[in-house]
């Protein structure tokens with residue numbers, strides 16, 4: 001079975017080499033995975049916890065992006081995302097259970 | 103947290119497979135796909151843990167030469183006497199608890215053709231996909247006279263651990279009125295703002311304990327990361343204490359004499375009481391020896407999947423790669439590790455890897471209560487190159503009050519706690 005797998009893997013690689021066929025949109029899970037580097041709610045973390053309400057997360061990200069809500073770095077980061085991505089991020093983060101928030 | 107690929111992409115992929123005359127791998131074969139990850143640092147630990155979370159059907163084996171990991175991030179606080187070695191040392195128990203198989207051994211060789219890794223004791227591991235995040239190795243010999251023996255007298259402390267403790271001990275032993283020399287390398291190198299954060303925190307220690315001392319930075323560059331912010335903060339916090347000699351002014355260190363405690367630059371010779379040489383670097387020796395850098399110092403990858411441009415099936419992360427606009431930071435390495443985990447999960451499920459988006463934020467402490475930051479958002483273009491998103495990102499404002507600097511110092515600590523918990527907690 002291992003041998004077969006190796007063979008299949010070789011074919012799969014042949015297919016990807018050079019120009020991987022990427023999905024058009026960034027998956028919400030992948031987008032949100034980038035937030036956890038800072039917003040991991042460990043004890044005593046000065047960085048605020050991520051919210052649990054999609055509307056509120058979206059409103060905040062849009063306000064950071066528009067510079068109507070003051071921030072140190074969130075304004076700079078929010079400017080890197082489209083409206084659709086902000087919607088997707090907010091929905092994804094709000095969907096996490098307490099366990100996934102760690 | 104599965105299912106990032108929509109149906110349209112799956113169909114498109116199936117179409118591509120049909121065109122090239124390939125069959126899609128049968129689903130039974132996916133049950134025990136094997137991924138080997140080498141290096142349990144910022145890139146490797148992130149990738150291994152996220153792979154377990156995203157794709158529990160994949161067996162993940164993590165090979166790390168050391169039994170614990172000492173972070174370079176915050177190692178400058180140890181040098182400045184505001185942090186301790188124990189604060190920056192982490193074990194791997196949480197990774198084992200995730201179901202990752204941990205092997206404490208040095209990987210000695212990679213054979214892309216047979217898809218195997220050889221360990222120091224001769225054991226071989228086979229993989230369907232390999233992830234290597236080996237960090238840097240020092241390019242000994244690039245500075246005349248700077249070899250491993252010289253590093254015991256003039257530490258680099260650019261890999262955290264005994265070298266950090268050695269440099270701290272030298273600073274503690276130095277008399278008031280002494281001179282600390284920091285030699286900073288040319289680009290690219292691990293942690294672009296690192297040498298300047300180091301100069302700041304050492305100056306902070308000296309200002310409090312040995313105020314007649316000074317720090318000289320001998321630089322192989324004419325500009326550096328967050329330069330305006332660092333320079334302004336030095337004038338405010340440590341006036342007259344830090345001298346920076348640019349490349350144009352002859353700052354590049356070309357030779358060292360450990361016995362005489364002197365360094366040579368293009369135009370001059372400098373004597374120091376403590377000398378920290380941050381030498382030129384290259385990707386970890388394992389990937390260089392395996393030919394993954396194509397004879398160069400760094401490895402080329404596709405920024406969407408982090409798959410090697412020379413060896414299919416091998417993914418490379420972190421400091422070891424040419425990462426386009428992304429700096430060589432722990433934050434970047436972990437961001438890449440997460441993206442790579444999503445890509446590998448998709449590839450092993452015969453799905454299209456999701457289109458990546460990444461963040462990097464590098465905080466530097468100029469003092470315990472004074473932080474500055476640079477942050478950016480990154481995407482990958484059609485050629486697989488990692489590009490900054492225009493209009494986003496940037497550095498801390500030059501005009502800001504001390505409350506703002508205090509906030510960013512708090513966030514620097516918060517980010518350190520958060521990321522190390524994500525990797526090791």
Ligand SMILES: Cc1cc2nc3c(=O)[nH]c(=O)nc-3n(C[C@H](O)[C@H](O)[C@H](O)COP(=O)(O)OP(=O)(O)OC[C@H]3O[C@@H](n4cnc5c(N)ncnc54)[C@H](O)[C@@H]3O)c2cc1C
Pocket residue numbers: 140141142143144145146165166167168171173174175176177178207208209210235236237238259260261292293296300386388419420421422430431432433434435463464465
């Ligand atoms: C002074 C200093 C301060 C820094 N501050 C920051 C900061 O504040 N924020 C930030 O984001 N970044 C910072 N960095 C940069 C950061 O340390 C690196 O960018 C990051 O560690 C890169 O991650 P990596 O996975 O590529 O390598 P590493 O984190 O170095 O991990 C590599 C791992 O691979 C293992 N390994 C290597 N070869 C083998 C082998 N053959 N077999 C088995 N195991 C092997 C090593 O033992 C190591 O554990 C700093 C760096 C320095 C020097």
